[in-house]
Amino acid sequence: MLKFLLxxxxxxxxxxxxxxxxxxxxxxxxxxxxxxxxxGPLADARSVAAFNHQMGVDRPLLIQYWDxxxxxxxxxxxxxxxxxxxxxxxxxxxxxxxLKLAALAFVLVVPIGIGGxxxxxxxxxxxxxxxxxxxxxxxxxxxxxxxxxxxxLIFGVWLRWLPMSADWPEGxxxxxxxxxxxxxxxxPVLIYFGYIARIARVGTVxxxxxxxxxxxxxxxxxxxxxxxxxVLRNALLPTITIAASLIGYLVGxxxxxxxxxxxxxxxxxxxxxxxxxxxPMLEAGILTIGAIYALASLLADLLSSALNPRIRAGxx
Amino acid sequence: MSEPTHRSATLEALRDALRSRSLLxxxxxxxxxxxxxxxxxHWTPHDPYADDxxxxxxxxxxxxxxxxxxLGRDVFSRVIxxxxxxxxxxxxxxLLGTVLGTALGLTIGYFRGPIDDIVSRVIEALQALPxxxxxxxxxxxVGTSNTSxxxxxxxVFTPIIARTVRAxxxxxxxxxxxxAARVRGDGALAxxxxxxxxxxxxxxxxxxxxxxxYAIFFVASLSFIxxxxxxxxxxxxxxxxENYSLIGSYWWTILFDAAATASLIIGVNLVADGxxxxxxxx
Numbered sequence: 042m043l044k045f046l047l048x049x050x051x052x053x054x055x056x057x058x059x060x061x062x063x064x065x066x067x068x069x070x071x072x073x074x075x076x077x078x079x080x081g082p083l084a085d086a087r088s089v090a091a092f093n094h095q096m097g098v099d100r101p102l103l104i105q106y107w108d109x110x111x112x113x114x115x116x117x118x119x120x121x122x123x124x125x126x127x128x129x130x131x132x133x134x135x136x137x138x139x140l141k142l143a144a145l146a147f148v149l150v151v152p153i154g155i156g157g158x159x160x161x162x163x164x165x166x167x168x169x170x171x172x173x174x175x176x177x178x179x180x181x182x183x184x185x186x187x188x189x190x191x192x193x194l195i196f197g198v199w200l201r202w203l204p205m206s207a208d209w210p211e212g213x214x215x216x217x218x219x220x221x222x223x224x225x226x227x228x229p230v231l232i233y234f235g236y237i238a239r240i241a242r243v244g245t246v247x248x249x250x251x252x253x254x255x256x257x258x259x260x261x262x263x264x265x266x267x268x269x270x271x272v273l274r275n276a277l278l279p280t281i282t283i284a285a286s287l288i289g290y291l292v293g294x295x296x297x298x299x300x301x302x303x304x305x306x307x308x309x310x311x312x313x314x315x316x317x318x319x320x321p322m323l324e325a326g327i328l329t330i331g332a333i334y335a336l337a338s339l340l341a342d343l344l345s346s347a348l349n350p351r352i353r354a355g356x357x
Numbered sequence: 358m359s360e361p362t363h364r365s366a367t368l369e370a371l372r373d374a375l376r377s378r379s380l381l382x383x384x385x386x387x388x389x390x391x392x393x394x395x396x397x398x399h400w401t402p403h404d405p406y407a408d409d410x411x412x413x414x415x416x417x418x419x420x421x422x423x424x425x426x427x428l429g430r431d432v433f434s435r436v437i438x439x440x441x442x443x444x445x446x447x448x449x450x451x452l453l454g455t456v457l458g459t460a461l462g463l464t465i466g467y468f469r470g471p472i473d474d475i476v477s478r479v480i481e482a483l484q485a486l487p488x489x490x491x492x493x494x495x496x497x498x499v500g501t502s503n504t505s506x507x508x509x510x511x512x513v514f515t516p517i518i519a520r521t522v523r524a525x526x527x528x529x530x531x532x533x534x535x536x537a538a539r540v541r542g543d544g545a546l547a548x549x550x551x552x553x554x555x556x557x558x559x560x561x562x563x564x565x566x567x568x569x570x571y572a573i574f575f576v577a578s579l580s581f582i583x584x585x586x587x588x589x590x591x592x593x594x595x596x597x598x599e600n601y602s603l604i605g606s607y608w609w610t611i612l613f614d615a616a617a618t619a620s621l622i623i624g625v626n627l628v629a630d631g632x633x634x635x636x637x638x639x
Contacts (some may be wrong), residue, residue, distance in 0.1 A: 059482035067494045152518060182626045184574045186581045187615045190597065197607055240524050294487030311490060312582060315497035327490055334485045
């Protein structure tokens with residue numbers, strides 16, 4: 042199992058290295074020169090040249106890449122064009138905010154999704170089953186900003202239960218922060234409810250039809266024991282793996298939602314940096330999200346091998 | 358024993374009926390918006406681009422069914438023609454991605470070996486990020502216009518479609534007709550595009566309809582955050598972004614555009630779902 046995990050870790054490092062090249066090259070696509078784009082058409086040529094020299098963007102590409110990546114891995118992520126300050130603290134703050142939002146969405150969507158999926162499986166073929174699957178699928182294809190707007194209209198404008206922006210007042214306590222985060226956390230919950238429910242349902246239906254379940258029932262175990270020990274334990278394995286890989290998206294993929302709710306997480310940071318053409322910030326943010334994606338999928342592998350005795354014993 | 362099989366056959370038939378019904382319903386929705394995009398300009402009760410500063414933010418009424426926006430433009434007229442740009446940008450982007458992805462998938466699936474390894478690794482690296490982030494990075498770099506949005510989404514879709522086509526190609530390469538073509542002395546290009554392509558095309562087409570749904574989703578989201586279709590287009594995403602700050606008091610400037618976007622996306626997904634079912638059965 043250790044070998045399997047080491048191999049997976051090595052693969053993610055290679056993936057990240059390739060990604061870093063892409064991200065770096067993406068930053069070089071900017072037409073014209075960086076100083077001109079950042080300082081605007083009215084700046085004079087000398088200050089543009091000075092800016093370029095100060096930022097080091099007048100050097101050969103390979104040297105720039107090496108300079109960037111070798112500093113990056115030690116935590117020095119470069120200086121923001123917009124703020125004229127190191128990027129790293131901005132990333133750290135955004136990451137903490139994103140983790141808060143992701144954690145809330147995660148603890149909402151996983152139990153609800155699994156609950157819905159198992160409920161549907163236990164009543165497979167019924168109207169409730171069909172309803173859960175169809176509703177889940179329909180919610181899954183609605184863009185985040187549409188779901189957000191409908192939620193804002195209902196809970197923020199008409200019912201006035203929840204704040205419409207995620208920008209909580211300075212020094213707010215944990216509970217207040219959660220209150221501000223509920224609305225932004227709901228759209229990803231709606232989008233991924235159906236996905237998780239579907240996988241939980243398939244796993245449960247499979248386990249319900251398996252021989253070991255029949256044996257357990259026939260040897261006279263009470264139904265809830267069969268359900269808990271035999272059905273759910275086997276059924277939820279793939280679901281948990283999928284849920285773990287969701288973390289990457291929840292931390293780094295909520296660009297539209299964070300922009301909409303004025304939230305300063307990773308997505309909001311990427312959005313602002315892209316708007317301002319602040320490439321050092323953008324590159325650092327994207328690479329950080331890539332690292333989180335890699336970590337999340339490693340976590341998914343780790344979980345599935347820890348939970349699955351066949352992989353744990355190295356037989357698979 | 359015959360009872361369950363009979364029931365599952367009924368269920369199968371039911372599902373088929375539902376599938377084709379979803380295809381029909383989806384096509385109707387899609388057709389409605391296409392017709393609106395093409396001819397809607399002649400049907401709208403008001404000029405969608407004409408502002409009327411004496412009637413700004415008017416609530417829905419008999420004269421303005423969906424009310425008016427900040428500039429006094431008729432929301433109903435704008436919603437009707439709002440699909441124009443997205444229905445050009447999203448399908449073209451999907452087509453670009455499908456053509457490039459199919460060619461790439463065929464190539465790496467046919468040759469395998471080091472090319473496959475390298476390209477697959479690169480594809481994996483690009484898929485290690487949410488699509489919207491890749492698109493934002495690229496659009497920030499090259500600038501935003503309809504053309505750049507088409508290219509960026511097309512390129513972002515290419516690896517995804519390539520992956521699907523590659524898998525299908527790997528299965529085809531093992532079959533006798535490919536071996537026969539090789540023995541006959543056909544060139545690699547001829548085998549790939551004349552022999553294998555027709556057999557992996559259904560897979561590519563299903564993937565394309567699914568991607569079209571995503572493309573519309575994607576273009577709408579990008580337009581909403583200012584990186585997609587640009588004003589003065591009557592695009593729904595732009596309208597929602599422009600009026601978003603008014604959501605507290607002037608809901609009609611947003612709700613109808615949101616509903617229209619949702620209906621278009623649901624329509625395309627119904628078509629993709631139905632088409633997938635039909636092609637699967639064949």
